[in-house]
Amino acid sequence: MLLRLGLAVVPTSLPRVHPAPIPLLQRTRSCLSRRRALLLPLSLPLSSSSAATMSAQPPPAPPVARKNPRELVEHGDARVDDYYWLRDDSRSDPAVLAHLRAENDYTAALMADTKQLEDEIFAEIRGRIKEDDIDAPLRKGQYYYYERTLTGKEYAQHCRRLVPTDGPVTVHDVMPTGPDAPAEHIILDENVKAEGHDYYSIATFKVSPSGKLVAYAEDTKGDEIYTVFVIDAESGEYVGRPLKGITCDIEWAGDDNLVYITMDNILRPDKVWIHKLGSDQSDDICLYHEKDDTFSLGLHASESKKYLFVESGSKNTSFIFYLDISSQGKELVVLTPRVYGIDTTASHRGNHFYITRRSEEFYNSELVACPLDNVSETTVLLPHRESVKIQDVQLFENHIAVYERENGLPKVTVYRLPATGESVGQLHGGRAIDFVDPAYAVEPEPSQFNSNVVRYYYSSMRTPPSVFDYDMDTGVSILKKINTVLGGFDASNYVTERKWAAASDGTQIPMSILYRKDMVNLDGSDPMLLYGYGSYEICIDPTFRGSRFSLVDRGFIYVIAHIRGGGEMGRKWYEDGKLLKKKNTFTDFISCAEHLIENKYCTKEKLCINGRSAGGLLMGAVLNMRPDLFKAAVAGVPFVDVLTTMLDPTIPLTTAEWEEWGDPRKEEYYYYMKSYSPVDNVKAQQYPHILVTAGLNDPRVMYSEPAKFVARLRELKTDENLLLFKCELGAGHFSKSGRFEKLREDAFTYAFILKALGMTPGLEASSL
């Protein structure tokens, strides 16, 4: 149940996620989280010729997309889509590619005068990274496992070292590294594997129970369709043939079987398989096929490593099967039944399954346990609470760590459990872990089941990513690793705060704020970047991000608006920002902007906004609703053609997301969606400066959505502001894959923002 990352439901297919703040080291994390941190290296054709022509000649005219009207009729309502032709599923239509290239050339030409600034910002951002580093080693079996990064290298090495002396894992445990320590062994070097690929991402890296083998899932395009390889952990040699066309959801079932999930033709994870090592993929056994196209499958191993859980979930309902690994089982057994509106997650310890269960009545989830031999005999361990949501639980031999949310902040409470043979009852006397910042982020990390140590990941907007080991018996927390931030970074220069804005219906919306004490006036004269997301019950907690300081050290105030549709304030927060309440997400964001202006954190003239993916939908919606409120907007891989996409079940995610956005084949949803869908609501009005990005191979938000949005804006807008579209032709949803090249996107975005605000040294604002 670990590593669900704020998704109360199973990791359903591919939500349109914003990128999580990218840890400096790629940590071994769940598929989903790793998927948030991908990308490919085909950069813009920033040809020197277009850059050179720029200074001497007037700026080129923006590309005009040809019109080819197509009538889309639903419920007797006709819409004319002039730019439907921009959608080419094969991504090879010469006319489409020529249009995207023309947009890229135009962007490059208009940004040519800030290229130097962009390079400087990139150098600054990169200069904050300690390039040779290792993450906190995790002791597992006979080894410490960790990832190492090297100076100048884009990717990580996966390493291990023998544990010299056996003994219990404690918070004081340190991996020996001296001359007498066991030698480091590099199991896999991603830099070597990535050679010859424009894009390279390893999403899952799983060591077999004996420690002898490793299975990893590789994507060389950014399309999130993986090939799974098994290698010998010592020799690195391939074992058997690779498995093709897989999701990155894989688990070992013993040392000789792999369980994995495949997708249907709309990339919905629909089948779970078991593969015997050495046999042919075509001989693999399908354990379950989920035929309902609103459901997607997920997979995880219990912390005890005795069971695998297969979850089938929609946005509102999920049910679970288990596979008993210890008995070499090859059949799934129902653990929780499929009941509409009931959402469950499971784990195991001793004689019990531990289950979190959410229903309409118990919307923030309750925690129950049942004996292995009678799953209907449930005992409530933690009852439902209106103000506290249970987000995740992590089990240990003697303890349970419960990841919760209260008042917009994460919390972790640990309880001692009765001995494994005994029955369990309601939990009492929990101990909460203390955190220092007024707003922060905490996530579970893989920990050792048979220890008293829970490992967690902590950061805030001013505290670099940190890994702590917490002794659940004594309450002692030991910092195992804090990322070094170079370039003169000093956390004490910065302030981070939590503020609240009143929404139009009076609801209080939390915001996280970061600024540099000696750089701001707080009198309305400071520039601001306001970030928002607000979908899928995902929590955009205030994590650390090194690149952000390139704006903050230039005097920007950086704010995250924790608007409805996200999960920051519990399940209701999500439900109040989806389906027929989706517009709360947009109006909350507008209320936050207005509150910040009223309270002199900024003015309209200096307010920039940013959102990606479903947060890009937010950008599109608020730009149409309140174009006067913002100076500049950056919409990354934006989901802006909501109505047309949600009417088309052949597009990935559509069917799985009828419960998120609504099913527009029903009239009520159709008209509601039509009233906010950004492409359908572009008007002849003045818009701020806008930068839109896309990835040609993106399976989550098709590149054509932003392309159409830009074409509509070009056609209708009445202002002279910048409108730029940058489509990465060799990447997917997460832009480039290398850790440095990925940061180019931040540098480019910040250069755009500084240019839009006239904050580019030596550049006249009029040259915009």
Ligand SMILES: *[C@@H]1O[C@H](CO)[C@@H](O)[C@H](O)[C@H]1NC(C)=O
């Ligand atoms: C989710 O389930 C509840 C029943 O528990 C129901 O009232 C609600 O309408 C469902 N939501 C969706 C989107 O189907």
Ligand SMILES: *[C@@H]1O[C@H](CO)[C@@H](O)[C@H](O)[C@H]1NC(C)=O
């Ligand atoms: C399982 O538990 C349920 C609920 O407590 C009970 O009614 C049922 O008899 C139990 N079944 C067995 C086989 O013990």
